[in-house]
Amino acid sequence: MNGAFHLLPPSASDAAGRYDTLMLVEFLVTGFVALGVAFMIVYFSVRYRRDSDADRSAAPAGGRKLEIAWIAIPLLLFLCAFAWAAYDYARLYRDPPGAMPVFVVAKQWMWKLEHANGRREIDELHLPLGQPVKLVMTSQDVIHSFYVPAFRIKQDVVPGRYTTISFTPTEAGEFHLFCAEYCGTEHAAMRGRVVVMRPDQFAAWLQQGDAREGMAARGFALYRRYGCSGCHEAQSSVHAPDLHGLLGRTVHLQDGRSLVADEAYVRDSVLLPKKEVVAGYAPIMPSFAGQIAEEDLLAIIEYLRSTGGGDARAGH
Numbered sequence: 001m002n003g004a005f006h007l008l009p010p011s012a013s014d015a016a017g018r019y020d021t022l023m024l025v026e027f028l029v030t031g032f033v034a035l036g037v038a039f040m041i042v043y044f045s046v047r048y049r050r051d052s053d054a055d056r057s058a059a060p061a062g063g064r065k066l067e068i069a070w071i072a073i074p075l076l077l078f079l080c081a082f083a084w085a086a087y088d089y090a091r092l093y094r095d096p097p098g099a100m101p102v103f104v105v106a107k108q109w110m111w112k113l114e115h116a117n118g119r120r121e122i123d124e125l126h127l128p129l130g131q132p133v134k135l136v137m138t139s140q141d142v143i144h145s146f147y148v149p150a151f152r153i154k155q156d157v158v159p160g161r162y163t164t165i166s167f168t169p170t171e172a173g174e175f176h177l178f179c180a181e182y183c184g185t186e187h188a189a190m191r192g193r194v195v196v197m198r199p200d201q202f203a204a205w206l207q208q209g210d211a212r213e214g215m216a217a218r219g220f221a222l223y224r225r226y227g228c229s230g231c232h233e234a235q236s237s238v239h240a241p242d243l244h245g246l247l248g249r250t251v252h253l254q255d256g257r258s259l260v261a262d263e264a265y266v267r268d269s270v271l272l273p274k275k276e277v278v279a280g281y282a283p284i285m286p287s288f289a290g291q292i293a294e295e296d297l298l299a300i301i302e303y304l305r306s307t308g309g310g311d312a313r314a315g316h
């Protein structure tokens with residue numbers, strides 16, 4: 001930030017640190033090999049040029065061990081790089097314990113963000129330093145791509161489903177937010193900024209702005225307004241699964257599969273209720289496709305999260 005030449009954008013998340021290390025190691029290994037090959041080409045070109053007095057009398061006719069070595073060693077190196085990269089990649093999609101969810105709805109041409117307490121922002125994302133964050137993202141229209149170079153994260157944001165990505169900001173400051181889906185006229189204009197603040201500053205920021213009810217409270221109101229409570233409450237006469245503490249719970253399905261309920265499962269159950277029918281229940285749930293806004297669905301999920309369960313966090 002001091003005007004000096006930087007090869008890389010600032011490294012401001014745990015993911016950035018991991019990727020930079022991996023990239024540096026790959027660069028050094030491939031650079032070492034490339035330099036070695038270049039050196040040998042020059043050396044042999046000079047040593048065995050025409051008219052040189054190099055001894056050509058006992059040219060080697062084979063070299064099984066050498067051949068095995070130049071196949072096995074690079075294979076091993078590439079497999080190591082693959083395993084390392086796959087491990088780092090998988091960490092982006094595993095929620096760290098206590099991760100703070102932030103909800104992202106992309107549309108042509110802006111980012112709409114909402115925090116669990118109901119504070120909303122547009123094209124800006126405020127985050128606390130050192131706190132693991134999980135972004136739950138979807139799109140109202142076309143595919144977008146949430147891209148923060150300083151965090152080394154880039155994740156497609158897809159209509160009709162949730163994508164998530166987890167990371168921890170490790171540096172305070174302001175960082176660029178881009179849409180990296182350059183297939184339409186204005187994606188490149190979906191620029192914003194991520195502001196990483198000290199936790200106490202963030203807590204104060206979170207309380208500012210329009211006084212709004214929290215997402216869970218709004219979700220509860222929607223849960224009643226859309227009639228979910230009519231069937232899913234314990235005292236209901238309709239036989240429907242109890243949703244308390246659903247997130248993080250293992251659900252057994254009619255077709256014998258079982259899954260751990262996450263945001264995507266809740267979303268699909270509301271919009272595509274025939275897709276995953278819970279064992280022991282009739283497929284009588286109506287689809288709410290086209291009737292419920294993305295933000296409202298996210299609020300209902302936050303309400304369900306607030307009722308407890310494996311994925312619940314203190315404070316909601």
Ligand SMILES: [Cu+2]
Pocket residue numbers: 106143144145179180181186187188190
């Ligand atoms: Cu976009």
